[in-house]
Amino acid sequence: MTPKITFEEHFMAPGFEKHSAAFLKLIPGAEAAALTRRLGDFDGERIELMDRYGITRSVLSLTGPGPQGEPPETAIAAAKGANDFLAEKIAPLPDRLSGLAALPMHDPDAAAAELRRAVTELGFLGCLVNSPVHGTYFDAPEYDVFWAELEALDVPFYLHPSNARAHPPVFADMPVLTGATWGWGVDTGSHALRLLFSGVFDRFPGAKLVLGHMGEALPYLRWRFDSRFAAYPMGVELELRPSQYFTRNILVTTTGVCSHAALMGALGEMGPEGVMFSIDYPYEDTAAAAEFIETAPLDAATRAMVCHDNAAKLLGLPLLAEAA
Template identity: 50%
Template sequence: MKIALEEHVVFPAFLDYLAHAMPKVTPGVYADIVAQLSDFGERRLAAMDAAGVGRAVLSLSGPGVQIERDTAVALRGARLANDLLATEIQRRPDRYAGFAHLALQDPLGAADELERCVRELGFVGAMVNGHTLGVYLDDPRFAPFWERLEALDVPLYLHPDDSFVKPYVLEGCDELLKPTWEWTFETASHALRLVFAGVFDRYPRARLILGHMGETLPYVLWRLDSRAALTTGNRPLAAPPSHYLRSNVYVTTSGQCADVPLIAALSALGEDRVLFSIDYPYEDSATAARFIENAAIDETVRDKVCRRNAEALLRLPAG
């Protein structure tokens, strides 16, 4: 049995937000993606069963209300998304769990909504889609959110989104936009902002999840430590950068179905820090399942990656 953590949904009220982030696809492909995202019954469960996924942690496909410029509208939208998701989870609590969708335009409001989702709706954490209108989570204004996240003892899944301003290096090379490459360095940079701003010194029990086998960060721990030791600045860290990436960060296999990044992540972060995910419906469930079932790791580690690590991190029922 597998547990999958980056499995997406959408509701009609959020389709305009979804279109903002969608890569260029044909109308037919877009319609099929929306149909898969909108389904909580036979089609989704059949894909889960075929991949051996016993439980999926569902989240609204981004960016959602994080791109909404009206804060009041964003707060209402986040609450609506969470209520709709909770209703679907309650229909199949044996198969589904949920990550909260949050309007971080109002950090205190987002913290309150996260607490409602965890305490009243039974959600197991939150998913945040990158920056919120160009503001990253290391900004001091998010202190109330980090305090609440740590107090609730649930993880934050940092999911990619477009850069607030298109990086100049990508000008004239649209093939590298969005999931091909832009989202990787955008999300990795966001995570490193949290490290170098001392977020995990201030909130040492906060836990962050990165998809796509860690957005390349497991490859660069030594270099981060080496260069950080030479950097002068006014924000000294209590430990080398790799300490926080090993202590506060978990990664999932979503969208990375290859042994090399898997083994690198396990070696760099430890066998308790890597969790299976698919990125449904943007990745093929059967392909992800075949990959992890045949990966060049021993069976004890495979069992941890497939389910036990998720059970421990999210406090899900064993088995």
């Protein structure tokens, strides 16, 4: 079994339960209870599943919407509280569990300061942020102070879906389209493209953005981004072709898409160094995700990169050869 690192894996912190209440009402009671239990577990079933399926390290992040669901006046304290809680919970298992910071993105300066604290004082490996913050997207000029801090710390920014501030008319009377089935990916992928076309990755070429769910479908459109941007640049100037920011700055995980065909397409577009395995525990099934990646038509070297070494390199962890 190939050793694996996973890093779109979630937990619940005290005070954030209120954000999940509406979601939990939409699913059967037994499933809601299981999700609640697993989100609050750090050293029981979570570790047992990691052991069973070859997951050597799980990098945990606060379940959505996190501080992005808080009003500006409480977001900073809420993010700090969540990060301190996670640091306490993972401390007994430093070789198995790590953390991604929750951030108060309402205030770019405060977000940069909390990221710095979480990385340098709590030992976190990056951050996971839910998109967007009350309709604000992170390509705005005031966020340059944040991107500068992220680049200086050399840690990744995981852009995770959340509910859009407003839905386009095509979603009207069709609530199934607004959430995880479709709308979350549309909003998150569009947010990532805003970062690309606004020049964030020209100004901060060392910044690393991670997208789940096979990149919210963006890798499959790299050729079209180049073609149509060349035809209709709309006054935007970039140092590289849009496709060239993928893998250099934008990387993807397999979370929530256990399809061999989709995986091979993502690898074809991103290269073997641009795709990483993850699960989205406890919202996705660990057994199904592990079987998917273990049976994928990959050579051993590529499987090791996707399962472990790409994430290890991104997160500053030992590679398989170094750990052997």
